[in-house]
Amino acid sequence: MPSKGRPRSEEARRAVLTAAAELLRAEGYEGLTIGGIAERAGVGRQTVYRWWSSKSAIVSEAVVAGVISLPLPPSPEPLPDGAVPGLGSWLASFGEAVTREDTASVVRALAAAAAEGGPESEEIYARYTGPVKARIAAIAVAGGFAEGDAAVLADAVQGALLVSALTRRPVDAAYLAALGRLGEPRAARG
Amino acid sequence: MPSKGRPRSEEARRAVLTAAAELLRAEGYEGLTIGGIAERAGVGRQTVYRWWSSKSAIVSEAVVAGVISLPLPPSPEPLPDGAVPGLGSWLASFGEAVTREDTASVVRALAAAAAEGGPESEEIYARYTGPVKARIAAIAVAGGFAEGDAAVLADAVQGALLVSALTRRPVDAAYLAALGRLGEPRAARG
């Protein structure tokens, strides 16, 4: 089906995602308006409505498209020689990235969008939150956690970073180290 | 110099908080409007603005006033004779309460409000999130955690419950148990 009619403008799509990213950084999620995005993108308002059903749909697509620099699960697992990287070292880079102020504002945006419910909630989970969680859980499993416990740990780690972003507390290396320690093996497990 | 003129109507105050609670449950935080609250409360819109500066101020006051049934840190510490209650048993009741669907919607509301920033963010933290965190941290300290680590653990526990609420996943006893285990002493600590 080679598609009839004028094809969708990739340029317009990028312009919208870019404009959304810039405005999000500049104004926060509130203060992000469809009209504002369209105007900055040099695009008709209708064009935005044609392709996206909500602000959060734009934001989450921008995240996935890499237009908004959110640290995605940095790589499946770069294990150097055979050793497992460990939650601590993974967090040292990911956690640092995710809590820089400019990133934190995006995190807050996603949280607000998720809170609203609707399709965006699931989209964000499917496209970002879920993969990150899977990544953390995989590391935990490699570190000896049972499947179920690993999933809970993943929630906890991601949740801690989310709470930090929502309460606007800076996150330092010590905090990340302590968070990483939650993934260490327990006495009972050896 | 207490009061010339008509005193503030306690009746109006309760009506506003109650109306906000009902609407929040019925419509979610989005869909919660000042006008809607005032109308349902049978109160002038100006009366709402006179006493509250934002939607979240109303909601958080309603939480503290007990009009919205959010499980506040269930009690300072009921320790029976001298034993520490443990994070697990505490979570068994609190966690269950906080993740029932009607409560979860309030949690999402607070998360959305926190994401917006502004005064609401701090108010919610001061009135609800902070106390809960302090409670968890106190339990962790009693369980042998260092101060800093306890704070991180508290974020993680609260964060895990928040993530569950935002992603609309049900939380069962096994989940809460696994979460509680994060607070157990480590091999390295003895």
Place this chain on the structure above:
Amino acid sequence: MPSKGRPRSEEARRAVLTAAAELLRAEGYEGLTIGGIAERAGVGRQTVYRWWSSKSAIVSEAVVAGVISLPLPPSPEPLPDGAVPGLGSWLASFGEAVTREDTASVVRALAAAAAEGGPESEEIYARYTGPVKARIAAIAVAGGFAEGDAAVLADAVQGALLVSALTRRPVDAAYLAALGRLGEPRAARG
């Protein structure tokens, strides 16, 4: 019913009517927008919608309020000593006034509004077209026309002026004189 709440702002009302009159003259009926009227009036758009249901409602109220200078039926009948003034002399003033270009644009606006149908159509008739017709018919009756014939003559006279306005033809004294002659008594009537 002494009315509760803030009373309607007469100032806003006048501003809207005035703005509409100015824009109508400047841009024509098309090119007249609610938003434009509100902006020029320094009034919220909602305020316009609160009190008027359409552009034509604004225009016809402006006509009746005298903000738009349309020659209303100039006076019932100023008969000096007992003689009837006659259609010709009446038209000499009224017809001249109603066909000046600035007035003609208003006439076209009313015609367009009437063509749309809806409540405005009737409003315009009740408030402007009808009275003018009644005036002309009264003169015709005084000149010896039967009731029914007078009404038809009134339609014809008003219609000729309307056609002139719609086709943008200038109307001169000779035209008005010829039009007035339609109201003269016939051979058959003596």
Place this chain on the structure above:
Amino acid sequence: MPSKGRPRSEEARRAVLTAAAELLRAEGYEGLTIGGIAERAGVGRQTVYRWWSSKSAIVSEAVVAGVISLPLPPSPEPLPDGAVPGLGSWLASFGEAVTREDTASVVRALAAAAAEGGPESEEIYARYTGPVKARIAAIAVAGGFAEGDAAVLADAVQGALLVSALTRRPVDAAYLAALGRLGEPRAARG
């Protein structure tokens, strides 16, 4: 240079005119949209814009093409042997036709289009209003009117019918008879 390339589709032309006629009857001139016409005609929107410059161009072509049943000046002049037909008998058929409700809606449409000004105004005059007026004037001249007076009478007759259509009053035989009497010779003329 007569045409290389695909020739204009006569089928598309008819489809557009027909669709416009149907929609005009169904929705009125307002509510008539280019997009709606194209869709109902099963034609691309661009095809409409390629051949017509405005809604009124479509409508007036449809009138001239006979797709819209407007009573055009019913015939140049059927005079049987040498007698003049008279305004009254001409109106009996034409006037009746032009004031049937389905026709009246078209008349209103043309009036609205004329009120808008621009090229449509002139096109309608050239293609419809003008010829009708010429017809009436010719009859009046045959009846003894001077040129100028005949033109005025034509305006008056056409105007009366227009006013009836705009004010949505039914027109009966008595009305038409009275209107025809305006074209009778005067006492002063013999």
Place this chain on the structure above:
DNA sequence: AGCTAAACGAGACGGTACGTCGGGTCTTGGC
């Protein structure tokens, strides 16, 4: 039989106006 060029359907594009909704302020009269 192939080539060329215009018209065709479809539908996305940048715009403008619409009418509605909610926000936060102001202004009444009554308590």
Place this chain on the structure above:
DNA sequence: GCCAAGACCCGACGTACCGTCTCGTTTAGCT
């Protein structure tokens, strides 16, 4: 001076059409 009522200005919302602009697809007349 608080209160219910309700009008005020403002600005975002999502929709509907506008007139223009590609697309890929016919469909003729001219090679």
